[in-house]
Amino acid sequence: MIIAAIALFSLAAILGLLLFGFVIKGKHTPKALVLTHGPLAIAGIILLVIYCTQNDPDPIDSLILFLIAASGGLILVARDLMGKTIPKWLAAIHGLLAVAGFSLLLMFQFS
Amino acid sequence: MKKNDNPDGIKTSGDTLSVWSATTPSIKYEPLTKHLKTDVVIIGGGIAGVSVAYNLAIQGKKVVVIEDGYIASGETGRTTAHLVNVLDDRYYDLERIHGDEGASLAAESHTQAIDFIERTIATENIDCDFTRLNGYLFLHPSDKKESLEKEYLAARKAGIKVENLNHIPGITSESGPCLSFPGQGQFHILKYMKGLCEAIIKHKGEIYTGTHARQIDSTGIVTDQGYKVTADHVVVATNTPVQDQFAIHTKQTAYRTYVIGAKIKKGGTKALWWDTGDFDVDKDVAPYHYVRLQEMDEAHNILIAGGEDHVTGKGETNEEIHRYAALESWTRARFPIEEIIYRWSGQVMEPADSLAFIGRNPMDKDNVYIVTGDSGNGMTHGTIAGILITDLILGVENSWEKLYSPSRFSFKSTGHYIKNNMSVIAEYFKDYPMHADVSDFSEIKTTEGKIIEIKGEKFGAYRDEENHLHVVSAICPHMQCIVKWNGGEKSWDCPCHGSRFTYDGKVLNGPANGDLPYYLSIKQPKIIQS
Numbered sequence: 001m002i003i004a005a006i007a008l009f010s011l012a013a014i015l016g017l018l019l020f021g022f023v024i025k026g027k028h029t030p031k032a033l034v035l036t037h038g039p040l041a042i043a044g045i046i047l048l049v050i051y052c053t054q055n056d057p058d059p060i061d062s063l064i065l066f067l068i069a070a071s072g073g074l075i076l077v078a079r080d081l082m083g084k085t086i087p088k089w090l091a092a093i094h095g096l097l098a099v100a101g102f103s104l105l106l107m108f109q110f111s
Numbered sequence: 112m113k114k115n116d117n118p119d120g121i122k123t124s125g126d127t128l129s130v131w132s133a134t135t136p137s138i139k140y141e142p143l144t145k146h147l148k149t150d151v152v153i154i155g156g157g158i159a160g161v162s163v164a165y166n167l168a169i170q171g172k173k174v175v176v177i178e179d180g181y182i183a184s185g186e187t188g189r190t191t192a193h194l195v196n197v198l199d200d201r202y203y204d205l206e207r208i209h210g211d212e213g214a215s216l217a218a219e220s221h222t223q224a225i226d227f228i229e230r231t232i233a234t235e236n237i238d239c240d241f242t243r244l245n246g247y248l249f250l251h252p253s254d255k256k257e258s259l260e261k262e263y264l265a266a267r268k269a270g271i272k273v274e275n276l277n278h279i280p281g282i283t284s285e286s287g288p289c290l291s292f293p294g295q296g297q298f299h300i301l302k303y304m305k306g307l308c309e310a311i312i313k314h315k316g317e318i319y320t321g322t323h324a325r326q327i328d329s330t331g332i333v334t335d336q337g338y339k340v341t342a343d344h345v346v347v348a349t350n351t352p353v354q355d356q357f358a359i360h361t362k363q364t365a366y367r368t369y370v371i372g373a374k375i376k377k378g379g380t381k382a383l384w385w386d387t388g389d390f391d392v393d394k395d396v397a398p399y400h401y402v403r404l405q406e407m408d409e410a411h412n413i414l415i416a417g418g419e420d421h422v423t424g425k426g427e428t429n430e431e432i433h434r435y436a437a438l439e440s441w442t443r444a445r446f447p448i449e450e451i452i453y454r455w456s457g458q459v460m461e462p463a464d465s466l467a468f469i470g471r472n473p474m475d476k477d478n479v480y481i482v483t484g485d486s487g488n489g490m491t492h493g494t495i496a497g498i499l500i501t502d503l504i505l506g507v508e509n510s511w512e513k514l515y516s517p518s519r520f521s522f523k524s525t526g527h528y529i530k531n532n533m534s535v536i537a538e539y540f541k542d543y544p545m546h547a548d549v550s551d552f553s554e555i556k557t558t559e560g561k562i563i564e565i566k567g568e569k570f571g572a573y574r575d576e577e578n579h580l581h582v583v584s585a586i587c588p589h590m591q592c593i594v595k596w597n598g599g600e601k602s603w604d605c606p607c608h609g610s611r612f613t614y615d616g617k618v619l620n621g622p623a624n625g626d627l628p629y630y631l632s633i634k635q636p637k638i639i640q641s
Contacts, residue, residue, distance in 0.1 A: 018544075027567055028586050032543035035536065082356055083588050 001051045002059070002109055008044035009066075009102050012037050016095060023091045029080055038077055041098070045070060048105070059108040065101030069094050123184045124611065124619045125600030127455035130372045130405060130413055131188055135301040138182035138308055143319040143338050149175045151504060152331050152342035154324045156180070157187035158304065158490060159482040160348035162497025165231070165307045168314035170505060175340055176316065177332060179323035183304045185620070186350050189457030190489055191370060191415050193383050193403055194228060194296035195246055196221035197273075199487035200465035201258070201387075202265035208464050208523045209514065211268065216514045217466060218269040224494035225296050228303070237306025239299045240406060246295035246383040249279045250288070251399065253390040259288055262387075266290070281380030282445045295383050297403050300490070325624070327354040329476035344504050347472070348482040348496065351460050351609060353621035355481075356590070358473045359517060360622050363462040363484045364531045365423040365609020366396070367597070369434045372453030374407065375414040375446060395527050396420075396461055400441055413452065416442040422534070423458060424595040424606025431456065431599030456599055458609060458620055460484050463531060464524035467492040468517035469499050480504075481517055535592075535607045542569070542593050552580055560596030560603065560614065569593055570630065571603050573614040582630040583616040589623040603627060 015037035022029045045066050052058040072094035079086055123132050151167055153160045156178030164174045178184070196218055198205065206214040232241050250259060266273045272294060277287040308318055324332040331342040352359055381404055388397025400418035407413045418441070419434040426434075435454050442448055462468060462484035469492070472479040480503065482496040495511065502509040513519070520528075548561035552572060555561045560573035562585050569585040571594055583603065585593050592607035602619060603612040611620035616627035 022567065025567075028569065028591070030543045031539035031591060032541065035539050081590050083591055 001047050005044045005047040005051065006105060006109065008040050008047065009105070012040040012044060013098065013102060015040070016098065020091055020095055023086050023088060034077055034080060038073060041066070041070060041073065059105050062101045062104040062108060065097050065104065069097035069101060072097065123180070123188050124186060124458070125456065125602055127600060128453070129189045129370070129455045130415060130453045131299065131301045133453065137184070138301065138305050140318045140320045142321040143177065143334055143340070144336070146338055147175055147317070147340045149173045149340060149342050151175070151344040151346060152177065152340045153346040153348060154327060154332060155185070155348035155350070156182040156318065156320060157185050157348060157350065158183070158300070158493035159496040160346065161304055161307050161311070162494050163346050163348060163482070163500045164311050164316055166497045166501035167504065168311050168316040170501065172504070174311065174316040175342070176311070176318040177322050177324050177334070177340065178318070178320045181320045182308055182318070183301055186458050186485070186489065187300060187304065187493070189455055190300055191401060191403060191417050192298055192300040192490055193401060194225045194298065194490055195292070195383065195488065196225060196271060196295070196491070197246055197248065197266065197292045198465070199399065201262050202269050202271065203261045205465060206265050206269070208521050209466065213514050214265065214269040216511055218271050220495045220511045221488065221491045223498070224491040227494055227498060228298070229296070232303070232306070235306050235310045237303060239302035239306060241296060241298040242381070243294055243296050244382050245280070246292040246385070247279055247281070248290040248292070249282070249285065249384070249386050251386040251389050251397070254387040256288060258387055259290055263290055279384070281382055281384065284445050297383060299405070329479050344478045344480065346480045346482070346500055349621050350458065351483050351621040352472070352481045353624035355472065355622065359468055359481065359483060360608045361532055362468070362520070362528065363460050366420045366459045366461055367423050367426070367456050368417055368420045368459050369431065369438050369456045370415060370417040370454070371435065371438055371442065371451050372413045372415050373442065373448035373451045374411045375404070375448050377410060377412055395530065400438070402442070402446070414442070414446055414448050416446070420459065422606065423609040423611070424604040429598055431597070458611070459487050460609070461486055463528040464521040467495070467515055469496045469515040470503060470512060470517050473518040538592050538606050555580070558598065560598065562593060571596065571627070573601070575614070580631070581615050583612070583627040584630070587623055588625045588627070594627070
């Protein structure tokens, strides 16, 4: 299950990087990427939640970071769909939190 | 085809002109050039907004109507002006979704709307060709005889006068059965609107055209020029609300509907006709045909036939050509029409549960009201809005309030609701990098509009008859969907929620309340023929 979560987060990360490029350049974000990135990450989080409830020890610190990143992501997508400016700093923090959560998850699984 | 060559040369919500707009002077007033304070400000000079203003004005309320075009330059001017209490959705469906009481209230409200129009015409002495006549509902080949039997029972139960006929009066090429509904009506919409506006002015109301409300909230509106109208009540009657982001727009879908006006010799049956809709196209919203006559000259009437609807922005390239051809073919098979003089299209907002949204705006202050979801019965729904919103503002109890409440959600229409919103999500999935209609401007022929991607950004490019390229952003400012070219009306239409823009980006239809950025107009040296 945790491997599946890592795979989903990896795919989400690739799309996230692409999206970050659009945000940094102040360009329209392709919505197919936005609406694929979010659900992939949410699916990963769901798997992680299930894993945490069924296993001990668990990567709870990673999950917390992903949940905070996800709440930032919700704000980003809402602003994006409403045509409001996407704060670059928020997009950066969202990405950094996700990267941190992903790093902790990899360390949990592979170290 | 009549283009924008009406007496004033003013654009309506598209490139074509309806029989009304092409033959009647525009109803214009001065633009707003001062700050105002009033009891009620109404945004939108269509039948809904003007009916609300009229009803409030005769009750002594101080009203101000703001319209960005001229009176009825939006979808009201593109109606076929049928006045029916038999809605475009069947009474057996209304009964299933809204219950017996809901269906009865729908019947009562639309019947009263026609009565109100007739009464107002008499009171205000409006000469607008109003006529009472029979309506005939007949089967589309894709439908079954049982649906007429069910409709007969449901309509009677709702309180509608109806008769079974075994033939279709006025159509000899088809055998029955048919349902006959007496006491329906028709009129000339622009003459009626002119009369209502004159009555509003007579009752000390104020009307401003050519005035766009840039900002709308519970305190009033601010125009593009910065003039503020402060009001105790705000009524947004702009076909679809332009101040809402989500609330209503997830509950209704925009459709294009096509109309032809053809010469026909006088002497036949005068009536309204409509079929039950093509269930092979869409089982939920079966597109149907609708027909009426309008006086033309001593020898001829104009037969006005409409239909061949599809979701806005969802057609193929040159979709309108196929739709007009199909409509002409359907009409010629049933009526002895001669030359086609008019072709135009209009926009219908179709609520998931079949009835308009009229009342207090959801998730807003109690003094903000909306009218939307005409559902193909814009004349009566707009008139109902005039009665209902006036009662809400005056604090008078009205038994229709719950039925038309914009806050309602009918679980029995959940399937339709989900389907519509999944369709919006599917549109978003078409927006991915390196995906466009063309990769170079040279691929766009004259009179064509295409989506092009330049450095990761999507643009809409239209090449006009004189080889000028007009380039706008392809991103709808409402919810960021990619717009699509509508060759029939020379507009960029949004397939998500029905916003529409001129070829040079000016907003024609909500929910967007701003223009598409216009980037350039280039005269190309080489003429490319389509």
